[in-house]
Amino acid sequence: MRVVQPKSVADQVEEILRGKIRDGTYPAGSRIPSESELSEGFGVSRATVRTVLAKLAVNGMILRKQGDGTYVNPRIRVASANFGSLWDFVTLIESNGYKPAIDALSIELRAASEKEAGALAIEPQENLLSMTRLFRADEQPVILAKNVIPASFLCVPLGDIDGHLPIRDILYKYCRQEIAFAITDIRSMLTGPELKSALGDTLGDTVLELQLAFYSRDNLPLALGVNYFNDATLRLCLAQAWS
Amino acid sequence: MRVVQPKSVADQVEEILRGKIRDGTYPAGSRIPSESELSEGFGVSRATVRTVLAKLAVNGMILRKQGDGTYVNPRIRVASANFGSLWDFVTLIESNGYKPAIDALSIELRAASEKEAGALAIEPQENLLSMTRLFRADEQPVILAKNVIPASFLCVPLGDIDGHLPIRDILYKYCRQEIAFAITDIRSMLTGPELKSALGDTLGDTVLELQLAFYSRDNLPLALGVNYFNDATLRLCLAQAWS
């Protein structure tokens, strides 16, 4: 069970613990080993174990009780779990119990609008990589996603881009840029005719609109996104824990 | 500047740093002192400083760059900042630049429906404390909030309840219960006539519906909430940072 080198020790411990919770080695609601037992078992210090447990606790995956122990949160297994999923639709679809798929409807270059240029801190009319993609849950379309990235970031030809990758991977693989933080606006809106045709007949009268902006560690705008979310089919479900 | 006893050392350091960012001692975009400087200045260990900085970083308030330094994130000041605000409408209204107010429309006891009983793990027909409240931004109604709490939790008479408190404080003051985690479902819905009358004429055709469930550290359901959110007036804006 002892941990070896490749990634950080803490990441490995986290991965192992997440796995044991996922596969039922630590069943829902059960008490997991104490910090001292884990640190001894993994051959790492208690401080390292603690940073990992703290990370799992803010997502609500575990519940910690002073003087008692640490328990697997049984309710979180049915929820979409952590906040990261807001920007990871594949995981979100999976946690809703569906098989995810991504269709790349269009990948093209076009000039930036005034508004896009302002948000991306570039000149209007500068070129953008513009992608329109459709996320499916068990084949049924559930999210229409439109993303734009300044074409100046691109370091591969347009044809090399794999439209099935999440935006985070596209920025990393084709632009060598890493997302440090994101700001999301959530709105509700009426379903228009073009959405009806894209998202299909199960669509209700309203959809959720998620407007995203991604930034690098240097505070540089990397990409924008507008996502239309069929909340009649897919639950947008967040969990948060305190202290 | 040295820190004294009352709360935990880490909490005090966090409060001081948040204050310096808020009041401009550390201006937006500027580099704040290094971990060693802070730890020496506060008279605490570097590990303590690091746990605080890690907490501020996940909310995107600061950006950390290895080999360089820690910077105040200038973009987060205009966003509603952290995830906590999803469940703290007063802070959310303030960060949108309005003056918040809460009207208690009704506070009463009633029997639980089948569905409520199931979600709260109580028997149907058991008594609930049911509150309907209206949040205003600069006097304009923006959120209609309905909350229910099992009456068995109450340890004060109904008349003693101050309807202007946030749900977290109501649970703590009147029920001696602390919220450990919450699960939120976000949906969009058409504006009905009763919402129109409650939320007023600026209301659009759609609203956001936030369904909340609050749980204790013992995984006991504490309260439910349904909130109708006028997203034409108020931005529901979340920020998240990675690693």
Next chain:
DNA sequence: AAGTGGTCTAGACCACGAC
């Protein structure tokens, strides 16, 4: 009283960025 998580310390070494 024993065991748990909560807090904190003092120090070590590494990876990275700027100079």
Next chain:
DNA sequence: TCGTGGTCTAGACCACTTA
């Protein structure tokens, strides 16, 4: 090369729960 943040250790003491 130097200073920064990133990682990790070994140990201490406290507060709390449980029995």
